[in-house]
Amino acid sequence: MTGRHAGPAPDFRDRALVPVLVFLGTVVAVISSLGAPLVPTIAAVDHVSLSDAQWSLTITLLVGSIATPVMGRLGDGPHRRRVVLGSIAVVLLGSVLAALPLGFGFLVAGRGLQGVGLGLVPLTIATARDVLPAERSRPAVALLSITTVAGVGLGYPLTGLITESLGVHAGFWFGAIISALALLAAALVLPRTGSGKKRPLDAPGAALLAVGLAALLLALSEGEVWGWTSLRVLGLIVFAVVLLAGWSRHELRTAHPLVDLRTLRNRSVLTANVAGLIAGVAMYMLMSMVTRFVQTPSSTGYGFGTSVLVTGLVLLPFSAASVASSKLVPLLARRTSTALVLPIGCGISLLSMVLFLVARGSLWELFVIMGVAGLGVGCTFAVMPGLIVNAVPAHETGSAISFNQVLRTIGYTTGSVLSAVVLQAHTPSGHLLPEDSGYQSAAWLGCVIWVVTAVVTIVLPRRASAAARRAMTVDEELLMDESIADAETAEDSAGADAGVPAAPAVSTAPTVPARSGR
Structure with missing residues (x-):
């Protein structure tokens, strides 16, 4: 009688690791986006104002920003598996708490617990780097980086469909179910230990x-x-x-x-962090504008008066294109260079903003715009973790990528607020909805932000290359001097062994002509 394995066979774990890591990232993104399209419905069901209902989204981002760097540092030690499983368990608890009809306070508390999950994506990237061979880890890291982007576009239509069919709390029960599945999959597949030594928090x-x-x-x-x-x-x-x-x-x-800020001296890390912050602003500006624009009643002279479900479907091309970009990035890198992929992604994203400026008169045009935006954002965000992973030591991967994730979150929040401020400035006194010119102004601002992002992704790496060339030149000179000195030492030693007096030392410094007496 043959024995049975207590758990999955090692080859099964190897094959399932990347799909499970991607599933974890997607679950986190879907759950974090549950609050956005449900804000008006939550306000109506729980009898609170829209500003209060907005906390169902704000609290998730706030808790996620705080938890992400802490989890990144804890996950860089030998207890990464425990940190990941514990975080998913907290997300599951928060999902159940938000799903139960216990009132608005419990829903906000549950959404806060769900925010802990935002710190999981950096840990999945660190796991892929440590466990997978180089030829598999690079595409896996790129794919994991865009799961947070793709999951948002996927979460909106799912939320709309579930809410319209089964009610507002059913969306959070859906979050609880996929969290439980993620916890089970992670428990079966994740490696037993993380790499690195335990370090004090x-x-x-x-x-x-x-x-x-x-x-x-x-x-x-x-x-x-x-x-x-x-x-x-x-x-x-x-x-x-x-x-x-x-x-x-x-x-x-x-x-x-908690975060080794000295890594920012590396231009690759600095480029990824600055670009992540600014690109996050521009990305969420467009998403906020589109979701608000399509739900605006057509009686205003623009908009389509769509439901939450249709609004979510408009964002679906964004998710599909961002996932497809993970296949496009290696091709672009081979045809051009890795350094050019970031500005190319910014250029594609800029094109989506320009299209929103000139072509938003029909619903199908918005589908195209969001597809172009997903392709650009996917290319941009797919490269950033690779820049960080290749520039920092393995034991700093989780912490460094967590900091990048925090900057992205700040960018997302800023972009959402910025679009609201611009639209509010174009809302006539006594009216609830902005004029169409508000979307025009916000789109122009978004174009400027994408141009700034592109400039950053071009200028910072070039300065890094120039500095590297200067450092290489200095190193070569030092090596040459050391080689000359070693050769002279060897010659002197050989002469001494043969009884030949040593030759006088010859200076390699340039000769300075003596000054005349004039």
């Missing part, structure tokens, strides 16, 4: 970053309601800037930082 750094990010995101989220010039908003922004500056100073001085 930078608790003061985590506290400073948590409070600073919370203040900043709260100001961005509530600025439209409280007023951008109100003392509460301005005070929160100043408070956030002071705390984040103090956090940066602390991280540069502590022996075991």
Whole structure:
């Protein structure tokens, strides 16, 4: 009688690892996007204002921004599997809490617990780097990077379909079911241990970053309601800037930082982080505009008055194209270079903004626009983790990518707020809906942001290449001097062994002509 394996065979785990990691990232993205299309419905069902209902989305982003760097640091040690499984369990608990008809307070608390899942994507990328061979890890990292983008476009139509058919709480029950499946799959497939040594958690750094990010995101989220010039908003922004500056100073001085900011000296890491922040702003500006535009009643002279389901379907090409971009990126890199993929992605995204400027008169045009946008954003975000992974030590992968994810989240929130501010500025007094010129102005601003992103992705790597060439030249000169010195030492030694007096040393420095007496 042959024995049975207690768990899946190693070859099964190897084959299933990448699909499970991608599934985890997609589940996180779908669950995090559940709140956005449901805000009006939650307000009506729980009898709260729209600004209060918005917290069902804001709390998820806020908790995710705080949890992501902490999970990234914990996941860089030997307990990555425990961190991943524990985080999915928290997401599952939050999904159940949000699904139960216990009132708005419990729904917000559940959505906050779901936000912990946003820290899982960097850990999946770190796992792919550590476990997979190089030829498999590179495409896996690129695919995992865009799951957060693709999942948002997938989550909107799913949410709309479930909500229209079964009610608002059914969407969160769907989140609970896929969370349970993700927990089971991860428990079966994830490696038993992570790589790296256990390192102490930078608790003061985590506290400073948590409070600073919370203040900043709260100001961005509530600025439209409280007023951008109100003392509460301005005070929160100043408070956030002071705390984040103090956090940066602390991280540069502590022996075991939560995020090693010294990696920003590497131009590849700096490029990925700056581009991720700015691209996140532009991406969410377009998504926010499109979802609001298509739901606007046609009686206003624009818009299509679509349902939540149809609005979600408009975003579906965004998800499909962003996933397809993971196949396009290697082709672009081979035909051009890896350094050019980022600006090419920015150029495609800029094209989507231009199309929104000139061609949004029919629903099919918006489907095309979101497809182009997904292709551009997918190319842009697919490259960023690779830049970071190739530039930082293996034991810093989770932390470095987590920081990039935090910057993206700040960009997402800023983009959503920025589009709302521009549209509000073009809303006549006493009216609820903006004029069509508001979308025109917001799209022009989005074009400018994509141009700035493209410039960043071109200028920073070029400066890095110039610096590398200068460093290489200096290194070559040093090596030449060392070779000459070694040759002279060997010659002297050989002469001494043969009884020949050593030759006088010859200076390799350039001869400086003596000054005349004039």
